[in-house]
Amino acid sequence: MNYRTLDDLAGGQRVVVRLDLNSPVEDGRVRDNRRFSRHARTVRDLVDADHGVAVLAHQGRPGRDTFLPLEQHADILAGHVDHPVEYVPDTYGAEALAAIRDLEGGDVVVLENVRMTEDELPEKPPEEHAESDLVRTLAPEFDAYVGDAYSTAHRSHASIVGLPTVMEAYAGRVMVAEYEANSAIATRDFEGEVTMVAGGKKATDVIEVMTALEDKVDNFLLGGIAGELFLRAVGYEVGRDIGDMDLYDTQYEQNRERIQRLIEAHPSELVFPTDLAYEGDDGRRHEDTVADVKNKDDDYLDVGTDTIERYADIAANSEAVFVKGALGVFEDERFSDGTVRVLEAVARCDCFSVVGGGDTSRAIEMYGMDEADFSHVSIAGGAYINALTGEPLAGVEALRQVDGEPETQA
Template sequence: MFKTLDDLDPEQRVLVRLDLNSPVEDGEVQDNRRFDRHAETVRELAEAGHRVVLMAHQGRPGGDDFVSLEQHADILASHIDRDVGFVADTYGDDAIAAIDALEAGDVLLLENTRMCDEELPEEDPEVKADTEFVRTLAEHVDAYVNDAYSAAHRSHASLVGFPLVLPAYAGRVMETEYEANSSIATREFDGQVTMVVGGTKATDVIDVMNNLGDKVDQFLLGGIAGELFLRAAGNDVGFDLDGMDFFDDQWAENRETIESLLDERGDQIKLAVDLAYEDETDDRGEIAVANITEKDRAYLDVGSMTVDEYDPIIRDSEAVFVKGALGLFEDERFAVGTTGVLRAIAETDCFSVVGGGDTSRAIGMYGMDEGDFGHVSIAGGAYIRALTGAPLAGVEALKQD
């Protein structure tokens, strides 16, 4: 297991990796829950008298969201109630001068790590540890903290290089995310374990089912992946219509595996009994799956009868995990499935983890309280890898220390 902030010596100059990757609209960085989550780690370090040097990334080179972190510093400052300095440099003379000038309790954010050429290529930790980026910064700090669980599946320099050359620790986000997201594999539950599985990628669903089939009693399906499983069960859905590119390629790649899962684990898998669509008046319409004789429209959510069937299963569970949305919840007309299962979880005294990219956003969008859930993950790819049993490069690097 890795060390945490509880093990960190006092009065250190600490290099901290966060994940502040955010939506950017018209050049303006949008505040989001990642700032609030990481604020706990940053605030704790600063209040303890450490000199805090922060690293984070934003977007990828060439993308519209590939911007400087200057705005991120201001947003983070509002969450920790103290100034956050910013330097438009990652490890050059300006960055080093700013790091060396820090006083106890000061917080400094370095420029976007992905503006450094040595950051992005996926390479072994030993290679990353030998980069000029890592070697230069390591000489000016005492310890490294990785709080970026949501980026921990990447073998980038700022995530896997520093633990090989510095005393390394997990921040509070890393610690809580790792414990919660690994719990389905590491904890023993006496009662029923249920997993709500949706989203757009059938391979994610397949990998999760294959890895957790012996630990999960019921899988409740929805989303594009759920529609592909309905097709495998003999229903006239799960096809692309003109202008679509969601189903046919995934069906060709995964048909045999999906059919095999239904055959081997059919008693564990619950499929939608009705689906929702946009009707002629632009309102929500619903149709029973059994009444669909030919797919002639896009289905954008599971239907109300499906939610009614899923609801008691959730309420009878000791633990519920959510991976992916059951519908296009960003449109209120098609949020019934996703919000229906989330409200059932919130009203149930069960252990729960909600994750999978943007799915957790539905909690705030529809007036639910994160406090009613065991854990709401801010991770996407890392959450999926944890559920499928794949190692996370950033976590493994911390464990090596």
Template sequence: MSYKTLDDLDDGQRVLLRADLNSPVEEGRVQDNRRFARHARTVRELVEKGHRVAVLAHQGRPGRDSFVPLEQHADILAEHVDQPVKYVADTYGPSAIEAINDLAPGDVLLLENVRMTDDELPEKEPEEHAKSGLVKRLSREFDAYIGDGYSVAHRKHASIVGFPLVMDAYAGRVMVAEYEANSSIASKEFDGEVTMVAGGKKATDVIEVMTALEDKVDNFLLGGIAGELFLRAVGYDVGRDIGDMDLYDEQYHRNREKIQHMIEAHPSELVYPTDLAYEDENGERAEVTVSDVKNKDHDYLDVGADTTSRYADIAAHSGAVFVKGALGVFEDERFAYGTTNILEAIAACDGFSVVGGGDTSRAINMYGLREEDFSHVSIAGGAYIRALTGKPLPGVEVLKRANEAEAEVAE
């Protein structure tokens, strides 16, 4: 049994939409990002069908500079929806309830940062959250709950798992698109080899994904921190901290057994970098063959040209490609070569392609690539990893439970 979607929702309802509008905040200004554009599609559809829409979202965490109210978010969302979005500096108190009751068909209201309530952040089971003041009070004001915040679906927070137990619940368009694309590596058969780009700084996450998918992936294109750690494990003098660096040694020792398992169990599936790029004494990009590295004395910031060419060829001829992490520090144009070229090869291939959320997906916009040339560009980070590793997402599972419970009642 799966979840219900917006296709199952009658028109003209009072709906509570849980979105994820969490964004970078720079000098007090909330930055626009693709999350607004994605959720705006769901909002526009609801508006067109005459729903009264209240949006529940979060920003940052208590104690961080990014923990700010959602007033700016309302203005950014309004630009994407192409109509006014009202804002109320309250989540479920009297001001919020009044603003909700004042909604007319087609109106959109953004409630205050849900993480500013005491009920939201504690990790609890859905049954406990369903009894919270937040869920009990807001659920009385709506006909339906729409879970659209896929990128927070790995959290057991009140606004994510509590409402579906006490309300008619549906998966929004973002939730459906993300879940189906990100879980496809474990659930679909592809016409050709399955390739994963395994890079980025968070090697522990990448290695967890690799071990979970060891029997699903034909080619792991290694780069970033993970690439150096695997090279270190097979005897090359890289993958070590130098100076005050703290990226390699701790992650290597933490994941050593998993790395060794992959090397022994899947030697033909691991594709290693043969050259790496670094900044020379003149501030220019320079490259070195991995076998020539003796006593690592550079921070390697990208894969080299030979590695990039090999990787691009493998990706271009794959039936499916999943990207988990960049191949280099693409924010610096000197070291964007590996990441941008592999993305261009993936964009040009005929296979199914998913680019993971977070930093890697930013390279698409930074270097003029088109999002529509990929099958899916995820806006999720932690939820993307959980989907790839086959772990259940509480925010998805509770929508399925709600549908199952309704089906049992109907019988």
């Protein structure tokens, strides 16, 4: 990707930077998480270069309990930047414009939740967003736009694509790191084996990724909902809903043909679980071999011991490992073995490794692993999937420009 970065931005300017500070909320309190620490590097670098900085960000969506003002976010960000950050309860009205015009070098303000404006959320082409009141009001107030919200880069929203369409645009530190790591599976050539851990609850997403990367990946380590669906497709009595569960049957019907095609086209690349773990009547972890399951009576919550050992060995001997989804319900320590032990094997090996998806990456922190032992730990969800599948990201494409004009690719 050809783009300008912060290293190309002359110091001492007034800039607007789009971050993704969207965070979990508990009882009205915003939880600190790695998004703040990651984006803090971009903000610190802008402050150090004597820029006056206005932050655009969002929290939740209208109508949801997580749809909150950004006052707490400004306080949390200030702690990570180790620099004062002012909250402005306005996005592009008179109060916001006054705060922007008062910016001096080294000042940082967080403008109000951009999704509280009517212009932000509609999915529109960049040129239409460029005509919105939000963009037409804010753009003239700044010398440059910095796009750092990689996690939201798959959304064609006004602050993501409209502003960089009419302004000099630069990629922030998070945008560069995320894009280059997450797209590596499609853009880099690896001499050794490439392995993907394919798990999680969203089997449809996983199967979409597998279909896009079937010729790039040597080993798909199947787990989670997707793992059971593939086992069901080859005749094992798993991968079915029980009770009032709604996780398996619908996704199986939606993906049956794609699953069957992948099985037929890649019999040696698909690595199936041989055993699965469940909660017994005694509340403890128990395991079944998939061949012994005659009727699915239990909800399987992790891959079993034999599967874990095989998967860890394959991952440890790969040149590159990409993680898309957990192998089990790692939030419950009883069923964390598959996810944690395979991640630990990846961390120990000398390979290029990317752990993607907000949920899966949480396991690293929960179980005391060091992010530095992985090549990249992504904070993105949907954008990570788009990068893996080679789908263009609207927020990335908007940065492909020179002096406000779209850049032509050779």
